[in-house]
Amino acid sequence: MVDLSVEICGMKCSSPVAMASGNAGYGIEYQSVSGFSNQDVGAVFLKGTTLEPKLGNKPERVMESASGLLNSIGLQNPGAHEVINRYLPKLDLSQSQFIINVSGSSIEEYAEVVRLFDQTDLPAMEINISCPNVKKGGAAFGNDPEMAARVVEACRANTSKPLIVKLSPNQTDIAEGARRVIDAGADALSAINTLMGMQIDAHTRKPTLGNNQGGLSGPAIKPVALLKVHQVYQVAKQHNIPIIGLGGITSAEDAIEFFLAGASMVAIGTAVAKDPLLVKKVNKGIMAYMKQHGYQTIAEMTGLLELNTDTVLCG
Numbered sequence: 001m002v003d004l005s006v007e008i009c010g011m012k013c014s015s016p017v018a019m020a021s022g023n024a025g026y027g028i029e030y031q032s033v034s035g036f037s038n039q040d041v042g043a044v045f046l047k048g049t050t051l052e053p054k055l056g057n058k059p060e061r062v063m064e065s066a067s068g069l070l071n072s073i074g075l076q077n078p079g080a081h082e083v084i085n086r087y088l089p090k091l092d093l094s095q096s097q098f099i100i101n102v103s104g105s106s107i108e109e110y111a112e113v114v115r116l117f118d119q120t121d122l123p124a125m126e127i128n129i130s131c132p133n134v135k136k137g138g139a140a141f142g143n144d145p146e147m148a149a150r151v152v153e154a155c156r157a158n159t160s161k162p163l164i165v166k167l168s169p170n171q172t173d174i175a176e177g178a179r180r181v182i183d184a185g186a187d188a189l190s191a192i193n194t195l196m197g198m199q200i201d202a203h204t205r206k207p208t209l210g211n212n213q214g215g216l217s218g219p220a221i222k223p224v225a226l227l228k229v230h231q232v233y234q235v236a237k238q239h240n241i242p243i244i245g246l247g248g249i250t251s252a253e254d255a256i257e258f259f260l261a262g263a264s265m266v267a268i269g270t271a272v273a274k275d276p277l278l279v280k281k282v283n284k285g286i287m288a289y290m291k292q293h294g295y296q297t298i299a300e301m302t303g304l305l306e307l308n309t310d311t312v313l314c315g
């Protein structure tokens with residue numbers, strides 16, 4: 001018997017496939033799409049939420065690039081109080097695991113948003129440490145292991161709910177970053193967030209994004225994401241910390257590659273915008289693969305990657 005359900009930090013998820021933050025709104029928007037149900041989705045990571053409302057960056061905020069999407073939304077969101085009072089009451093919490101994505105521009109802001117959501121019925125929180133640290137000139141918290149650890153420590157002090165820390169691929173050593181946030185109190189890790197990039201219009205000689213730079217997502221980043229998940233897994237497995245793998249997933253086969261690299265669950269962002277019913281299709285494909293290869297649970301596949309031996313480190 002094939003069992004698609006996974007347990008992450010005590011949360012029972014009916015599918016190993018989640019919707020990634022920033023691509024699932026506040027869990028209610030997709031419900032108006034014919035054939036879509038949150039019940040098919042193992043977890044819904046809600047949009048990045050700050051303490052105060054944010055209008056986000058100036059346009060253009062989303063551009064296509066080869067096999068990818070470049071975005072600089074700038075964390076547009078209605079603020080934590082509005083999310084709690086207006087959006088959360090509309091969610092049917094029996095349908096999926098809805099996880100808030102906590103964002104901030106100071107350690108104090110992260111801690112306060114966590115304190116507010118600690119008082120809600122949401123089962124867990126994802127900490128988006130890829131946000132700019134205003135006090136440090138806008139460098140992302142997640143690219144500095146020390147700052148990342150301090151954010152997680154402050155969040156940990158304000159909740160006993162599971163904390164899933166979302167790792168930035170833009171840091172020098174993601175395994176070291178993972179180790180530091182685990183020591184600081186992370187219960188799970190998600191990897192990866194977007195890779196910073198730029199697109200230039202040769203005719204205007206200007207960047208196409210209003211913010212000049214943005215985060216690259218979609219199939220273009222999948223090979224990077226797989227390597228990062230593999231590297232993070234080497235640390236996470238020593239602490240029994242599960243990984244939610246993401247970055248460029250568009251099919252069941254992509255998802256399975258992430259399980260083999262070390263993920264216990266996966267999430268899909270960009271590809272869901274193209275096909276809102278994708279999670280259902282990926283569930284089906286994973287099920288078929290498990291039957292074909294004789295696996296009964298996702299856990300059996302996690303980290304099964306067999307590395308080639310006699311390799312050199314570069315190239």
Ligand SMILES: Cc1cc2nc3c(=O)[nH]c(=O)nc-3n(C[C@H](O)[C@H](O)[C@H](O)COP(=O)(O)O)c2cc1C
Nearest residue numbers: 020021022048128192193217218247248268269270
């Ligand atoms: C339009 C857009 C908005 C996003 N907003 C957030 C966000 O608010 N918080 C966050 O942690 N990640 C955010 N992300 C990153 C995604 O959750 C995900 O980590 C990344 O896109 C890689 O997955 P994908 O290639 O499947 O999209 C956003 C991505 C996109 C494309």
